[in-house]
Amino acid sequence: MKQSLTNVWRFYRDGFRGMTLGRTLWLIILIKLFVIFFVLRLFFFPDFLNSRASDEAGQSDYVGRELIQRAVK
Secondary structure (H helix, E strand, O other), X not given: OHXXXXXXXXXXXXXXXXXXXXXXXXXXXXXXXXXXXXXXXXXXXXXXXXXXXXXHHHHHXXXXXXXXXXXXX
């Protein structure tokens, strides 16, 4: 089992070392992931719960009230 994992590790390590165009593509992929998960989150997904309640008890009360109100409708 350990030998198989070592062979897999060496396969990927040697493959990534030999890349020329692949490194550029991986860099582009990582930049896109950064933009998607960090930059867009800041602008389009604000922390809604902290704007409604400041502490944990208030947040849990708010969520509980919202769940009950939506279940009743």
